[in-house]
Amino acid sequence: AELSEELAGGGKVEGSGLRTITREAALELRGYKHACHVMLHAPDPDSKLFGRIPLRHAVLMMMRFDGRLGFPGGFVDPEDVSLEDGLTRELTEEVGWGENLCPITEEDHLSCQVREHPQKMVTHFYAKQLTLEELSGIEVSATHAKEHGLEVMGMVRVPLFTMRDGSGGLPAFLSNHFIGNSRSQLLYGLRVLKLVREDKLWEATRASQGVR
């Protein structure tokens, strides 16, 4: 049951204390901190790993200071004029998001969840499609960003394929440690944006439980 919830609802719902709500409802809440994170992705139709495995898409996550994987982004601060303004500021600090790239907008908002414990907090999840050149540029600019080596230890591309052994690739990636509900956000994003076929996603999620 937990597996299906994770893939279907945009996050683990039951038992985890997370509720899925709309962006509008989230903005009505008083006394909650808001955090915004984004899945940056780009089509990659030509690359083949080992000349054999088509990659199809490039998807970015990052290794955080605490040794967990997560998406770039962070807390929206009082001086940010909007959620998206806060997210764009965090991207400037964490990945060196430049003036050459479109700012993140409301249209990029994908899902939103609220929790009461240990603190009242809303996590907003965005997805932004870039060109492969723009995404590669982010990987470079991230190494010169303000938070490089501090909050951010490095950007990583998510392997979207599963190797013949049934665990290499996405299953092994999913068995890492993830901050908050970012693992659920990743699975949700991959599913709704159709970056990985749904049956493959199911298989990889199931296989990730046996990876050691």
Ligand code: GTP
């Ligand atoms: P500070 O400036 O040090 O506060 O960091 P930040 O503003 O960059 O905040 P951070 O990215 O750590 O995100 C704030 C909180 O959101 C974290 O304490 C986590 O609980 C949670 N969080 C961090 N990354 C993610 C993510 O990718 N997805 C989700 N759902 N939650 C995250």
Ligand code: MN
């Ligand atoms: Mn952050």
Ligand code: MN
């Ligand atoms: Mn930050």
Ligand code: MN
């Ligand atoms: Mn923090």
Ligand code: MN
């Ligand atoms: Mn911050």
Ligand code: MN
């Ligand atoms: Mn900070």
